[in-house]
Amino acid sequence: MSPPDPRDMSAEPDVARSSQPAAKRGLGAWLPSVRLRTALLVGGLLPPLLAALMAGTLSAGFVQRNALQEARLNLSHDADGAVALLHDMADSLALYAAAAADRSSMGRALAGGEDQPALEMIDRTRRSLQSVGSMIEEVEAIRVDGSVLASTMGDAARGRFREDLIGPMTTAGEPDAQAFTRVIDDPRAPGSFLLAGNAPVMSDSEHVGWISLVRRVNAQFVSDLAKLSRRDLLLVSSDGLVAGTITVNPDSLFRQWRGPSETEARPMVLAGNRFITLYRHLNIPGSDLGVLLLWPQADVDRPGNLAVGAIVLSVLFVLFLVIPAVAFLGARLARRLHTLSVMFTELGEGRKSSQLASGDMPMIQELRDLRRATELFRENLAERERLTERLSWMANFDALTRLPNRALFQDRLQQSLAAAPREGRTIALLCLDLDRFKEVNDTLGHAAGDQLLRRIAERLELCIRSADTVARLGGDEFSILMPGIEGPEEAEMLARRVIGAISIPVELEGKHAEVGVSIGIALSDGSHAPATLQQEADVALYAAKAEGRRTWRFFEPAMNEAQRRRRALEAALREGLHRNEFSVVYQPQVNLSSGRLTGAEALLRWQDSSGTRHSPADFVPLAEDTGLILPIGEFVLAEACRFGAVRPSLLVAVNASAVQLREPGFARMVERTLQQTGMSASRLEIEMTETAILRDMEAVMSNIRLLRHMGVRIALDDFGTGFSSLSHLRQLECDRIKIDRSFVKEVAEQPQARAMVRAMVGMAKAVGVELIGEGVETPAQARALREEECAEAQGFLFGAPVSAEEFDRLRLDRGELASVD
Structure with a gap:
């Protein structure tokens, strides 16, 4: 369409001016009086005004009902929000x-x-x-x-x-x-x-x-x-x-x-x-x-009360004035709302809104309030993110050592196993268990134990590579993940570093605490499931502990069979304890000069429900590792005390393991058993090995002092096979030492063995303790011991271990023994 000609536009005013008088004249003729013009004005305006008033009245009622409904909806929302807030608390x-x-x-x-x-x-x-x-x-x-x-x-x-x-x-x-x-x-x-x-x-x-x-x-x-x-x-x-x-x-x-x-x-x-x-x-x-x-x-009613006047005035205002203004303000408001839309979009994308600092913000107060609300929303969002990060940290890290916890370690292990086949490299999993940590906890307290764990964690972090992960799984158990190693030598080097670092004493509350660590290592090319690899590392850890602790062992398939047998034996051991499958037998002890019966050693025997007899050498170490030795040992002591209570002329010897001797309540348990059975404390002898005593000298000596105070005798078993010395004999204050069967076996034929027995007799006399030889099987061995002034002996020569009833049948208390000559 072509633009209008300027000449045509200039002619329009003349036409308007010329037509105006004629229009006035026509209107004056049609409206002959002012009264008629007023009536037309009123008639023309009254219907719209009445319609506006009716619309306002109807709208007021609608607004009132809507306000009430909205109030109920908002109240329901706020109530649900309050409950949700309380549930969040x-x-x-x-x-x-x-x-x-x-x-x-x-x-x-x-x-x-x-x-x-x-x-x-x-x-x-x-x-x-x-x-x-x-x-x-x-x-x-x-x-x-x-x-x-x-x-x-x-x-x-x-x-x-x-x-x-x-x-x-x-x-x-x-x-x-x-x-x-x-x-x-x-x-x-x-x-x-x-x-x-x-x-x-x-x-x-x-x-x-x-x-x-x-x-x-x-x-x-x-x-x-x-x-x-x-x-x-x-x-x-x-x-x-x-x-x-x-x-x-x-x-x-x-x-x-x-x-x-x-x-x-x-x-x-x-x-x-x-x-x-x-x-x-x-x-x-x-x-x-x-x-x-x-x-x-009042808040609910307020919209309805204002609705009538507001709506009527609004209708009139729209009719006469507001339509042009709304068009103008609407365009301006749309631009401002677009600005706020951009701001919220940037916040939603995680960016700091540049529009919030702009000078082109609207002057309308409500929009300024909206801008401030947006700022507050952003600050609250940042605070929520900080709280989320804190909760995420607590879910993935150990609060005491600040190391990764089990959940995070499992996730990293799974990721490493998934990546290993793609990279064509090996990963190593090291399971660590602290040695003697429980003793530190028991002697120095839990606070010192926590401090020790923090120090151990710091040392472990210094030992590993940047790509490795060390985690605390709980208690004194740690694990190290080594992804992407070239071979087992790298895992072995790390194990050496860890053992060396952990073995350095730690000063805790003015005292030096010394712990060790045993390590099990399992390797994988990524074909293992996480649980399988961890099980293999645990099996290797058990093998390291079984070989003396403070060492490491790589997993070998043969270990699985050994672990299976161990688990089966442990299950049978627990079942046997529950079914009372254990029994006690007694081996006589005699005076070598008179041949008279002087005492008996109580020995544990186990025959399971299938009739299989288990050697104590097989199941006693397992019972010590699992803690089952405590109820088993208490059973043996009770049986031995009941045996001795009705045989007042005999001294009854009972073996005690290292686990029992370290138990704080062991001496009190012995005292309680003596009271319950009526046996005299002076006729009970507790046998222990030097190795058991030296593992935790302080705890064992505490029990020994309590036992001696009660009148219980102390015997040192397997003498000569450990760290036998006069200083140990004086320190332990034992009543009797037992010459180990390895010396008794050769005492009659080997001059060197006889010299060793002679030296032991000399040591015993020097500190004033009695001596007994064990494992005597031949008259020649008995003669040799008697010639070396060993007063007593026990062994198959004088009688095999038998039940209490069969023991009485031997008639040893009458002196009816075979001659040793």
Whole structure:
């Protein structure tokens, strides 16, 4: 279309001016009076005005109903949000409880059963959690039976039973019961409540109790919740008002509220004001609490009250003035909204919005408020990201040593195994177990044990390559992952470095603690499953421990069969203990000069349900490794004491292993058994080897001193095969030493063996202890011992080990023994 001709445009004013008088004249003729013109004006404007007023009235009613519906929807949303916030608080408590329960020191404190160490541990836990900004106010340690062992809430809390923890390990709907939340009564204020996050505490794979993190459910708690939900609210139970952000007469409240079954919004008059209220129940097991959100009725009515005038004026305004203005402002507002849209898009993409600092921001106050809300949203988002990073760290790292934990280590192991075939290289997995760590914990305390673990972790990090991963799996167990090695030599070099680094003594609280480490190594080209590779490393670790500790061993397929046999024997051993398959036999001890019976040694025998007899040399070391030697040893001692109690002329000897001698309560167990059986302490002799004593001299000597104080005799077994010396004999204060059968076997034929026996007799006389030879099988051996002034002996020459009944049949107590000449 061509543009208009300028000449045509210049002619238009003349035409308009010329036509104007004629128009005025025509209109004047049609409207002969001012009254008619007024009537037309009114008639023309009145219908639209009446229509506007009717529309305003109808719209007001619609707005009122819509405002009420919107208020109910918003109230429902806010109520759900308040409940969600409270559940988030509860989940945070449970999460912190799970993190605190995962500490091995917490497990040991609860397993110990002592209230003061447990109180110190939970007090440190509370301070630690409060220092990182958590909402934890109190901490409790609870035994497995639900009784409170220790509590930071004072004497009012200790000694009570937490019924909410009895049986929760099998509570429906809580798989594995790792952590959960309960609402419990406040022992300090009857009628008040506490929100408690609970988690089970494990020690050596055994459930030993609970850790409970507590926050009070009071006015401050409700105020915090109200700030987050942006609504006044009341915290109520089925029979009472707990707390609220406004002062309410409970009687008035419960006359209007129908209880937890009422889930729809309803009006109420509270504290002289009208509210729209909505109840939501808190789905926390063991709780009947709920929140009652309040929305002032005045806020609901306000839109309707303003609607009539506002809508009518708006209609009139639109009719006469607003349409052009809206068109102009709409275009401008669209540009500003586009600017805000760009800002939110940049925030959504994780970029700092350049538009927020722009000078081209709108001057409208609401949009400036929106900009400030956007800034606040971005800050809150950054804070949430920081919290997420912190929780992610706690889920993947050990809080004590700051090393990767089992979960992160498993993930890296799986990734390395997947990458190994592509790279054509080998990975090595090293399983580490500290030697003598339990002794450090028992003697110096758990705090020193924790400090030692941190120092060990630092040394391990110095030993590995940058590509390696060292993790603490729990307790004193560590693992090292070496991806991309050229051959087993690299793993062996690392094992040497680790053993050397760990063997250096550590100074703890002014004392030097010395531990070692045993290492099992398994190699893979990527064809292993993670669990299989870890199992092979564990098998190699057991082999390293079996060969004397402080060494390393690579996995070999033959180890699997040995481990299988070991597991089968261990299972049979436990079953045998349960079925009472063990028995005790007795071998006579005689005086070489008179041939008279002087005593008997109690020896353990095991015949399983299939009739198979197991040698003590096969199952006793396994019983020591698994700790089963403690109940087995107690059984042997009880049988021997019952045997000796009815044979008052005999001295009864019982062997004690290194594990028993290191046990703090061993001497008390011996004393209790003597009291129960009625046997005299002076006729009981405890036999022990030099090697068992030297493994933990301090703990063993403590038991020896208690036994000697009771009058129990001490014998040193297998003398001559260990570190035999006069200094050891004086230090141990033993009553008798036993010449090992390896010397007795050759004493009659080998002059060197006879000289050794003569030297032992001299040592015994020098410190004033008795001497007995074991393993005597021939008259010649007996004569040689007697000639070297060894007073007593035992062996098959005088009788094989037999049951108590057969022992009496030997009639040894009458002197009816074969002559040794």
